[in-house]
Amino acid sequence: MAPRRRLRLRLLAALLLIGLAAVWILPRTLPIARPESAAPSSPAPRSSAAAVQPAAHARALLTPAQAQAWAPTDAASMHARRAELESYRELALAPSLQAALAAMQDWRDRDPAWWYRLLDRVDAICRQQLELDGRPELAQDPQRQWALEELRRRCAGFHFRDYTAGADVHGWQLLDQARRPAAVARAEGEAAGHARAVDNARYSIDPEELAASLDYLDRQQLLPAALWQQLGPSRSDRDAAINVASLLVSCQRLGHCDLSVLEHVAACAEVGCNPALPAPELLRSLLPPRHYESGLALAQWLQTMSMTAPLPSAMPRD
Amino acid sequence: MSAQRLAQGRAVAWSGLLLILAIIALSMTLGPGSGPRPPAAHQLDANNSSDGASHDTSAGSAGSTQAIAAAGPVTSPRPSAPVEAPDPFRQSLRAVLIGAEPAREVLAAEAMWGETDPRTLRLRDRLDEACRAVVLLRLDGSTAGDPYRDWARRELEARCRDWPEPSLYAPTEDTRSPVLDAAPDAAAAAQALALLRHSQDEGELLKAWLVAMRAGAIAQEELFVDGRRLLPTESEELARHALVWLQCQRQGACGPDSLYVLRLCALGGCRPGSHLLEAYEQVLSPREFQAVRAIHDWLLRWRHADA
Numbered sequence: 001m002a003p004r005r006r007l008r009l010r011l012l013a014a015l016l017l018i019g020l021a022a023v024w025i026l027p028r029t030l031p032i033a034r035p036e037s038a039a040p041s042s043p044a045p046r047s048s049a050a051a052v053q054p055a056a057h058a059r060a061l062l063t064p065a066q067a068q069a070w071a072p073t074d075a076a077s078m079h080a081r082r083a084e085l086e087s088y089r090e091l092a093l094a095p096s097l098q099a100a101l102a103a104m105q106d107w108r109d110r111d112p113a114w115w116y117r118l119l120d121r122v123d124a125i126c127r128q129q130l131e132l133d134g135r136p137e138l139a140q141d142p143q144r145q146w147a148l149e150e151l152r153r154r155c156a157g158f159h160f161r162d163y164t165a166g167a168d169v170h171g172w173q174l175l176d177q178a179r180r181p182a183a184v185a186r187a188e189g190e191a192a193g194h195a196r197a198v199d200n201a202r203y204s205i206d207p208e209e210l211a212a213s214l215d216y217l218d219r220q221q222l223l224p225a226a227l228w229q230q231l232g233p234s235r236s237d238r239d240a241a242i243n244v245a246s247l248l249v250s251c252q253r254l255g256h257c258d259l260s261v262l263e264h265v266a267a268c269a270e271v272g273c274n275p276a277l278p279a280p281e282l283l284r285s286l287l288p289p290r291h292y293e294s295g296l297a298l299a300q301w302l303q304t305m306s307m308t309a310p311l312p313s314a315m316p317r318d
Numbered sequence: 319m320s321a322q323r324l325a326q327g328r329a330v331a332w333s334g335l336l337l338i339l340a341i342i343a344l345s346m347t348l349g350p351g352s353g354p355r356p357p358a359a360h361q362l363d364a365n366n367s368s369d370g371a372s373h374d375t376s377a378g379s380a381g382s383t384q385a386i387a388a389a390g391p392v393t394s395p396r397p398s399a400p401v402e403a404p405d406p407f408r409q410s411l412r413a414v415l416i417g418a419e420p421a422r423e424v425l426a427a428e429a430m431w432g433e434t435d436p437r438t439l440r441l442r443d444r445l446d447e448a449c450r451a452v453v454l455l456r457l458d459g460s461t462a463g464d465p466y467r468d469w470a471r472r473e474l475e476a477r478c479r480d481w482p483e484p485s486l487y488a489p490t491e492d493t494r495s496p497v498l499d500a501a502p503d504a505a506a507a508a509q510a511l512a513l514l515r516h517s518q519d520e521g522e523l524l525k526a527w528l529v530a531m532r533a534g535a536i537a538q539e540e541l542f543v544d545g546r547r548l549l550p551t552e553s554e555e556l557a558r559h560a561l562v563w564l565q566c567q568r569q570g571a572c573g574p575d576s577l578y579v580l581r582l583c584a585l586g587g588c589r590p591g592s593h594l595l596e597a598y599e600q601v602l603s604p605r606e607f608q609a610v611r612a613i614h615d616w617l618l619r620w621r622h623a624d625a
Contacts (some may be wrong), residue, residue: 141547232464234587272546285605290466290587 042196055244058304062225069222070305076091081203084114088205089254092262098157105163113179116172117206119163125266126155132269142279146275147268149261154262180209181216194222202306205253210246214298218242227301231294244295248280249302397604404429405436408569411444415571415578420445421480440519446484447472448577451584453483466587470580477577507533515621518568520561527557527613541612556606559598560613566594 062070087104094100101122107115129151138144167220177183181200185193193216200213216222218238231237251257251264259265259282267273273282284292410427414420424445427438452474455467462468502510506529513526530536531553538547548556566579568570572594573579579594586601598607 135549137547137549141549143544143546232466232587234460234464234467236458236467237587274544274546285603287603288586288601289604290600 018236058301061141061226061301066222066224070198078203081205085203085205085253087114087118089256091118091122092254093256093260094262095154096156097126097154097262098162101158101163108163108167112172113175116169116176117209119160120173120176121206121208122155122158123160123264125151128266131267138269141272143272143274144269147265147273150265151269155264179214185216194220197222201302203253205250207243207246207250210249211242212301214242214245215239223298224301227294227298230297231290237291237294240287241292241294241298244283244292245298245302247283248296248299251280252299252303284304323379357461407440410437410441412569412571414441414444415566415569415577416573418477419480420448420477420577424481436519440521443479443521445481449478449481449486449579450451450486451581452478453486455584458487466589467584469585469590472577473579474580474584477580502529502533503598504533511535511620514617520565523561523564523617524554524557528554528560536616541616542609543612544608546609552609556609557613559602559606559610560617563598563610563614564617587608607616 059070062193078136087107090104091097092102101118107118129148132138132144132148133152138148159202178187179196181193181197182198197213197216197220200209201217204210204213214223228238231241247263248257251261254261257280258278259268259273264273264282268275268282271286274285280296287295410423413423417423424438424441427441431438452471455471460467462469510526510529510533513522514530517523517526525536527536528550531548532550539545541548562578563572566576571578574583574591574593576594579592579597580587581593582588582597582601583592586597588597588600592600598610602610
């Protein structure tokens, strides 16, 4: 019986040790039960669009037919763009729009279409300021108030009619519209329309022009399909991403992505912004994550493609 | 013989000791929270609500900004589940929200309460609202092949199969008479606050929210820590989301099978299987989502302040 008893005691001791081991080890190895509520409240995973792709990688996203459309642009176009960029930048940062426009009136004869674009841009924003001024409740919002005050300062003294007396404004407007890729394609053929859209996408600083060109390129299937994978085929999603990309690219080319830029001030007067945030972060806070991420990916791809030729702002002065 | 008995007795004692140790080990291993897993925020159901079923529209507990401010910190109030008698309306609403045949439920409600009964109208509104998304998508020219919308649209189409196509007209603040924009008086504000505390009707709650906002009866500095202020039009859209969140919790209809979620995802696009909060995170901007959460938390706090 003694050996049997010893065996039994050993078995009991072993079981005891196993029990103790279970007490110490299992809690450390079991997955920690988290309330599921943590999952939806945590931010959605952001895509890895942060790294700038090399140009070769950006080009690799294009099909051969697309790559042909994205061939390098000639230098003359870049020269013209540099002057546009500077005038646009002056307006974007000018403390007085009226004074800035007065100083660049030579554009009226030099390039009426571009002059109209500048005027129209300022007019739209200053009209918006007047409209917002008619809504006193906005002034009670500290996140709008600062922007409204800034808009009032910049728009003081601006009157559209001061710059258009005796002018064929409708003619300017038509000239401006004729420069849009779709209009160019209608007038000069598809290849010319494609070239204009690519040129705008590469060098334009105007978010509206950028958006119109990217929209054209998308509809012509001249943007890499891979960029849309996370967005899906919805037209409204694509439009949103194109608008985001246009804003990001514009502010990057402007060299100012902060809230000193006229368009950013105007947007903040409209929707309210925390002035402590930089513009890209602000944009992120104002958009559904998928739209922002897709817009950012498109903007980064576009900037990389633009770097295959020197940017207008990097060129020496005439 | 006695020695053998002694040995057997020792063995039994050891076995008993081991059993006790095993029980202790088991209980320690599983821990104190070893019961059913806590419900996720997006899965909180009717148990999470201590809202009474009454529709007390009196201004008895006349609220004020101070009263709201004193309602307590924004935490996640999870009061213990009250024992409620089965409520036929809530059962019908839940069946409309997550059942496979919502049209049938609405027709049954019509037969039970009559076509113009407020309960029937509420059920009808919920279904109309969801089915309107299908019409909107069709008019928008949206086609199949969108992984973020297709799953929700297909399910909505199936649920709306036996339901007449709803009108696209759904009045919002923008389309209402400007006369309504006049700031409500103190009595109207107090009544709105009372409704916000007690009403269960989404439409009624929304109107009460807007009245209270216009009257300045809800201190926005209490709502938003970042100092923003909502305009009435923004407030309506965001409050609508917050009320949907509140109602889905109450009805246990925050999952991917809920009409609330299906509508949101069919229109805005979400990953298949998203729950309400996950859908909001995808469809709304972070700023909007923060605002919805702030309004939702305020409503919960306000409704539980006197619970």
